Amino acid sequence: MDTASAVQMVTAQIERDRDFPVELTRELVRIPTVNPKFESAAGLNRETDAQRLVAAHLAAAGLTTEQHEVFPDRPNVRAYRDGSGDRSLVLNGHIDVVPVGDRGTWSVDPFGAEIHGGRLYGRGGYDMKAGIAAAIAAAKAIHDCGIELAGRFEVHSVVDEEAGGFGTKGLLARADAPSAVIVGEPTEEQVMLCQGGLEWVRVTLRGRNAHTGWRYNDLYPQRDSADRTRPGVNAAELAARLITAVGQLERDWGCRKPAHPLLPPGVNTISPSVVQVGAGLGADGLPATMTNPAITPDVAVIDFDLKYLPTETSAQIRAEFEDFVAHWAAQDSWLREHPPVVQWELGDLHFPAFDTSPDFPVVDSIRRQRAALGKTTEITGFVAVCDGAFYRPAGATPLIYGAQGADAHGPDEWVDVNSIVDTAKVFAAAAIEYCGLRAAPR
Ligand SMILES: [Zn+2]
Structure with missing residues (x-):
């Protein structure tokens, strides 16, 4: 058999079995797997139950399955069918979900998996x-048709993507990376070939405590400045100045650095997202006292969410940001003596960028299969970040492709039923063409 016939046979099998991925999606939705880092409550954090179901289906599809807990009661599933490493493909997905939010804003039961109008x-x-579910359906159809792939084929169902990708990181620490990965995040059936990098960076600024009663002496320097009225250096005001300066850097990045052809211009943003100001530096690195306005605050801690371009590296960006902060501080007599401290990987968060070539063969497989479904293929980039980030440094070429729908992280989130089935077909075709067929034993 040639690959084209194998693809035809397997996609026809998925079509015959089209209720399978839809019903499996429903079953999985009915098992709430809210990431416990966001909301912990009885009955809501059932990643273990969902992963048990995932592993059972993958085992039935002839894959060897392993489960490893990344955090207590939060296992990853790695399922694989052995084959050569140089044409090995992973289908990756995360089992954790974000909280429902305000239930009153939903018009359906968030865990009811109701189907209305497709x-x-x-x-x-x-x-x-x-x-x-689409990845499992692809694995099942390949198995049901008796197709043996030459390259290693794997499905990774991971926990904790929504809180920083610690599931995929944990999985890749234990297993050999494949040569290619499709991350099945919902992309509206677009092929997303790149994503920028993400860093959380903390800048700590130190001022000087004083009674705020002496502030006049800072604003209006007095003829006789006795030590008793030595004014403080207000860390909140230092923070405001740094935030303004970084805002200029952000605009400069957006205007000066050429935009990536697959991404909207200006996605390389630096958001000052968490600002904490107070008096005294606590052992946790945060201000010890934050409730006394009569003290000139001497500690400001600013946490920035910093996005960079797919063509840039984390090392480059870190150096650029640190230089900027150092030059900014050098212009101020106080900050020259009390330089800001910059800390990376806040909360261990660190998403490297990736920038996959449009010539990557999986792109062509997807395009061909979509053409067979009567659909054209749009190539684009991902403006957020996903687990594809961690496969790239491990040696795999990533892309993102997944179903149509809307309202991820919002009320009335939905996915298109036909799109689930088509996604399974695309995954199966990509696996067969990329991994190739195993030569029949003589
Ligand atoms: Zn996601």
Whole structure:
């Protein structure tokens, strides 16, 4: 058999079995797997139950399955069928979901998995239990058709993507990376070839405590400045100045650095997202006292969410940001003596960028299969970040492709039922063409 016939046979099998990925998505939605880092409550954090179901289906599809807990009661599933490493493909998906939010804003039960008008509603159906179900359906159809792949084929169902990708990081620390990975995040069936990098960076600024009663002496220097009225240096005001300066750097990045052809211009932003100011530096690195306005605050801690371009590296960006802060501080007599402290990987968060070539063969497989489904293919980039980030440094070429739907992380999240089935077909075709067929034994 040639690969084209194998693809035809397997996609026809998925079509015959089209209820399977849809019903599996529904089953998975009905098992709430809210990431416990965001909301911990009885019955809501059932990643273990969902992963048990995922692993059982993958084992039935002839894959060897392993489960490893990344955090207590939060296991990853790695399922694989052995084959050569140089044409090995992973289908990756995350089982965790974000909280429902205000239930009153939902018009359906968030964990009911109701289908209306071809839309499957529920938290995590779109982002991204449909992607996991499509990957399992692809594995099942390949198995049902008796197709043996030459390259190693794997499915990774991971926990904790929504809180920083610690599931995928944990999985890759234990297993050999594949040569290619499709991350099944919902992309509206677009092929997303790149994403920028993300860093959380903390800048700590130190001022000087004083009674705020002496502030006049800072604003209006007095003829006789006795030590008793030595004014403080207000860390809140230092923070305000730094935030303004970094805002200029952000605009400069957006205007000066050429935009990536697959991404909107200006996605390389630096958001000052968490600002904490007070008096005294606590052992936790945060201000010890934050409730006494009569003290000139001497500690400001600013946490920035910093996005950079797919063409840039983390090392480059870190050096650039640190230089900027150092030059800014050098212009001020106080800050020259009390330089800001810059800390990276806040909360261990660190998403490297990736920039996959449009010539990557999986892109062509997806395009061909979509053409067979009567669809054209749009190539674009991902403006957020996903687990594809961690496969790249491990040696795999990533791309993102997944189902159509809407309202990820919002009320009435839904995924298109037909799109789940088509995504399974695209995954199966990509796996067969990329991994190749195993030569029949003589
Ligand atoms: Zn997601």
